[in-house]
Amino acid sequence: MPGRLGPLMTTDDLASIDRDALAILNRVFGYASFRGPQRQIVAHVAAGGDALVLMPTGGGKSLCYQIPALLRDGVAVVISPLIALMQDQVDALRELGVRAAFLNSSLGAREAAAVERALAAGELDLLYVAPERLLTPRCLELLDGAKLALFAIDEAHCVSQWGHDFRPEYLQLAVLHERWPQVPRIALTATADALTRREIVEKLALQSAREFVSSFDRPNIRYRIVEKIDPKRQLLDFISGAHAGEAGIVYCASRAKVEETAHWLSAQGIAALPYHAGLDNSTRSTHQARFLREDGLVMVATIAFGMGIDKPDVRFVAHLDMPKSVEGYYQETGRAGRDGEPAEAWMAYGLADVVQQRRLIEQSEADDAYKRVATAKLDAMLGLAETIDCRRVRLLAYFGEASTACGNCDNCLEPPQPWDATEPARKLLSCIYRIRQASGFGFGAQHVIAVLRGQASERVRQHRHDALSTFGIGADLSETEWRAVLRQLIAQGLVSVDHARHQVLVLADASRALLRGERTLQMRRPKAGPGRRTGRNARRARGESANEGAASQAGVGGDAVEALFERLKQWRRATASERGVPPYVIFHDATLRGIAERRPATLAELAGIGGVGEKKLDAYGAQLIDLIGSAGP
Numbered sequence: 001m002p003g004r005l006g007p008l009m010t011t012d013d014l015a016s017i018d019r020d021a022l023a024i025l026n027r028v029f030g031y032a033s034f035r036g037p038q039r040q041i042v043a044h045v046a047a048g049g050d051a052l053v054l055m056p057t058g059g060g061k062s063l064c065y066q067i068p069a070l071l072r073d074g075v076a077v078v079i080s081p082l083i084a085l086m087q088d089q090v091d092a093l094r095e096l097g098v099r100a101a102f103l104n105s106s107l108g109a110r111e112a113a114a115v116e117r118a119l120a121a122g123e124l125d126l127l128y129v130a131p132e133r134l135l136t137p138r139c140l141e142l143l144d145g146a147k148l149a150l151f152a153i154d155e156a157h158c159v160s161q162w163g164h165d166f167r168p169e170y171l172q173l174a175v176l177h178e179r180w181p182q183v184p185r186i187a188l189t190a191t192a193d194a195l196t197r198r199e200i201v202e203k204l205a206l207q208s209a210r211e212f213v214s215s216f217d218r219p220n221i222r223y224r225i226v227e228k229i230d231p232k233r234q235l236l237d238f239i240s241g242a243h244a245g246e247a248g249i250v251y252c253a254s255r256a257k258v259e260e261t262a263h264w265l266s267a268q269g270i271a272a273l274p275y276h277a278g279l280d281n282s283t284r285s286t287h288q289a290r291f292l293r294e295d296g297l298v299m300v301a302t303i304a305f306g307m308g309i310d311k312p313d314v315r316f317v318a319h320l321d322m323p324k325s326v327e328g329y330y331q332e333t334g335r336a337g338r339d340g341e342p343a344e345a346w347m348a349y350g351l352a353d354v355v356q357q358r359r360l361i362e363q364s365e366a367d368d369a370y371k372r373v374a375t376a377k378l379d380a381m382l383g384l385a386e387t388i389d390c391r392r393v394r395l396l397a398y399f400g401e402a403s404t405a406c407g408n409c410d411n412c413l414e415p416p417q418p419w420d421a422t423e424p425a426r427k428l429l430s431c432i433y434r435i436r437q438a439s440g441f442g443f444g445a446q447h448v449i450a451v452l453r454g455q456a457s458e459r460v461r462q463h464r465h466d467a468l469s470t471f472g473i474g475a476d477l478s479e480t481e482w483r484a485v486l487r488q489l490i491a492q493g494l495v496s497v498d499h500a501r502h503q504v505l506v507l508a509d510a511s512r513a514l515l516r517g518e519r520t521l522q523m524r525r526p527k528a529g530p531g532r533r534t535g536r537n538a539r540r541a542r543g544e545s546a547n548e549g550a551a552s553q554a555g556v557g558g559d560a561v562e563a564l565f566e567r568l569k570q571w572r573r574a575t576a577s578e579r580g581v582p583p584y585v586i587f588h589d590a591t592l593r594g595i596a597e598r599r600p601a602t603l604a605e606l607a608g609i610g611g612v613g614e615k616k617l618d619a620y621g622a623q624l625i626d627l628i629g630s631a632g633p
């Protein structure tokens with residue numbers, strides 16, 4: 001159903017809006033074509049319609065209101081809860097020659113007054129405002145006196161009382177529609193589920209808005225989930241192998257682990273900073289600012305870090321602990337590769353993750369209904385971690401989207417060997433059973449595995465478990481393999497861990513079917529023992545990335561491209577610090593890479609590269625042509 005359109009729009013009017021929109025995309029933003037549904041959204045809003053836009057992170061939501069803002073008369077008011085970002089967003093727009101400003105609590109009285117004057121004088125195309133600021137009588141009056149092009153409500157899921165980003169002020173934003181019924185509104189979010197969508201429509205009175213729902217796929221992100229064996233070492237290999245010198249985020253579950261990991265990475269020569277809620281405000285904001293402004297920093301963080309980090313060139317997100325839901329995993333990994341360039345989501349996952357997450361749920365104070373939901377969410381996450389099929393297909397299916405094998409996840413690239421682990425699983429279950437029968441109480445994973453493998457440790461002998469019929473029946477598998485089997489059994493709910501009693505293993509009722517031979521256990525074949533990815537594999541992973549252009553392949557040409565890319569980055573760093581903005585405000589990596597690959601010799605050629613608009617061509621074109629000319633072939 002088409003949404004509300006402005007009065008008396010003819011098809012000719014619509015065609016001309018469409019043409020003008022494309023011209024602005026080319027001239028101001030330097031992009032050749034719209035992405036996905038952007039074109040329809042821009043045309044709809046520019047013509048005066050209301051819209052609800054659901055698009056994944058990095059999908060290109062900003063252009064959906066920025067271009068209508070330039071097409072329509074007056075100022076577009078952008079409501080965003082992310083005060084810390086406004087400065088960068090405004091800087092980026094000014095770099096493009098767009099008249100933008102922001103109003104929030106970080107401005108001094110004098111600066112705010114200057115913005116208000118510019119607004120009243122009609123000198124602004126875009127005004128970013130924090131919701132609490134917008135709702136003040138003073139600000140509402142100010143807007144009464146201005147010509148309004150549209151309202152953009154960013155992070156619209158903040159109206160949802162059930163979500164963790166809830167902002168009470170968002171509930172009052174329905175006032176915009178009551179006060180200015182003629183001004184079109186566009187609400188945007190990357191949070192997909194149907195419930196949140198309904199809440200947004202209801203709370204913001206967007207019943208007549210047209211909904212634009214994009215695919216939630218992030219094709220440039222490569223998903224990898226590895227067995228946790230020696231996690232810090234595996235992380236180091238991952239970073240130094242495929243992402244040396246690149247910006248990334250490493251998520252850990254606890255503050256202590258954040259500190260320890262950041263410290264350790266730094267000692268290994270990786271520039272890494274910690275971030276968690278236990279650090280004081282000034283340390284947190286310095287670390288965040290450094291992450292945004294410097295090239296190639298690794299942020300080691302708890303999930304306190306992330307909301308509103310829209311640094312486009314985060315090349316990897318690594319998890320040393322498993323998130324408790326697929327939503328969490330998708331949101332956190334989604335912070336990689338917003339610029340559309342190849343990026344990796346990597347996670348090390350093992351027995352301890354499963355045990356720990358199950359324990360958190362069991363020991364929580366919440367009621368049974370909550371625990372059931374939490375368990376179902378965890379099961380879905382475990383399913384994703386354990387699957388031997390395409391990860392992306394699983395991930396998208398979780399959000400209700402059908403797809404086919406992606407070719408850009410570990411399971412697609414290096415298909416795991418399926419393994420019928422029914423026999424080992426039955427041995428393990430019997431061993432747990434026999435031990436409890438013999439001793440009258442249970443034992444933990446390490447002990448049970450020692451018995452299976454026939455290791456007559458002191459403790460095993462002391463309890464006479466070396467006399468059990470299951471002693472040594474599993475000597476053919478390594479400890480790592482046994483832990484993988486156990487992990488699988490716990491993940492599938494066949495074995496539970498009694499946290500109140502020294503983590504002892506307990507058979508769940510569901511295990512009977514397996515013991516009786518009524519069901520089987522299929523899993524990926526685990527690695528036999530401690531091992532790690534070699535540098536060559538890691539490089540290969542990088543080489544296979546979705547990079548276009550023959551020149552980006554390894555070889556002599558590739559080296560020259562890399563060398564020029566590095567020089568361009570140096571130039572960008574210097575220029576950015578001179579202007580006091582983050583490097584990506586000058587040019588995104590994708591643009592620099594395009595320049596390095598195509599080596600434009602003239603301004604006209606340079607203008608043909610994605611991300612080089614009119615204003616930037618003026619400001620930097622000559623410098624860049626010089627730099628390329630002096631860089632040698």
Ligand code: ADP
Binds near residue numbers: 032034035
């Ligand atoms: P979102 O807000 O949806 O996370 P952004 O609006 O920040 O995404 O856009 C993500 C990235 O994609 C930005 O680097 C932006 O410049 C780029 N981008 C958006 N639209 C286009 C387009 N049509 N062509 C090329 N790049 C685009």
Ligand code: ZN
Binds near residue numbers: 389391406407
């Ligand atoms: Zn895949």
